[in-house]
Amino acid sequence: MSTPSTSGRRSSCSGARVLSICALQRINEPSPDAEQLGHGLGPYVTAVAAHCPYLPPSAGQGLTRWELWEPVDKGLAGPVAGIEAALFVASLAAAERVRDRARKLGPLVCENVAVHLVGASSEEQRRLLEWPHWALKLLLAPVGLMAGKFWAGEKGLDRQGRPVPEPPITFLSLRPAVRARDPRLLTSHPEVGDIISEAVDDGRDVLASVLDGAQRVDEDMWPLIQAWAAAQVKGDERG
Numbered sequence: 001m002s003t004p005s006t007s008g009r010r011s012s013c014s015g016a017r018v019l020s021i022c023a024l025q026r027i028n029e030p031s032p033d034a035e036q037l038g039h040g041l042g043p044y045v046t047a048v049a050a051h052c053p054y055l056p057p058s059a060g061q062g063l064t065r066w067e068l069w070e071p072v073d074k075g076l077a078g079p080v081a082g083i084e085a086a087l088f089v090a091s092l093a094a095a096e097r098v099r100d101r102a103r104k105l106g107p108l109v110c111e112n113v114a115v116h117l118v119g120a121s122s123e124e125q126r127r128l129l130e131w132p133h134w135a136l137k138l139l140l141a142p143v144g145l146m147a148g149k150f151w152a153g154e155k156g157l158d159r160q161g162r163p164v165p166e167p168p169i170t171f172l173s174l175r176p177a178v179r180a181r182d183p184r185l186l187t188s189h190p191e192v193g194d195i196i197s198e199a200v201d202d203g204r205d206v207l208a209s210v211l212d213g214a215q216r217v218d219e220d221m222w223p224l225i226q227a228w229a230a231a232q233v234k235g236d237e238r239g
Helices: 041-051 055-060 080-105 122-143 190-197 219-231
Strands: 010-014 017-021 024-026 064-071 110-115 145-150 170-176
Touching (some): 080 110, 080 145, 080 219, 122 170, 122 190, 122 219
Antiparallel strands (some): 110 170, 145 170
């Protein structure tokens, strides 16, 4: 799989599909060194490891990687839908890297797609993640991948009731599911947990049910993908 180019229109390939990203620019290539991204990510990863049993063995083997993106128009100055679309495409490319790396390196691989949004409130950043995360969760469950969302300033507790360190930056996290544990964590969407518990990565095009095989994936495709994801919402809940 090719990675986004370092100048001009940034594109990558998901299977036979071309992925194109215009609203975001990538600041660094995927790296296991969270510290190099700045924004307090290094200390955050160290602190959050106590709350995530998956992270220490993954990071310890250099299998957790980070990449940083920024909007071409700084902050949320541009259309929010354009940032949502670009974040979805960048994260879909990261998910394809997870699939490829998992086949070679095993189930501890993880890709994190961080986006630096100048001047955006914590609530604005939370809302920005909702639709890209929901679409990714639905598309990736059948091939056994988990999509997690974390936003700058997020406050929460772990399953033992302990406060979790606040993320210093907004990011989406993609990794293979742990079948013995993850389906039980999806209490708000048990139907997704059921899919993950039986999932097998058979190499399928995850967008085959949404787009035809000839369509490239870029910001222009986002309304169609979002409409498909919206049709999967049960009740009024996305998570």
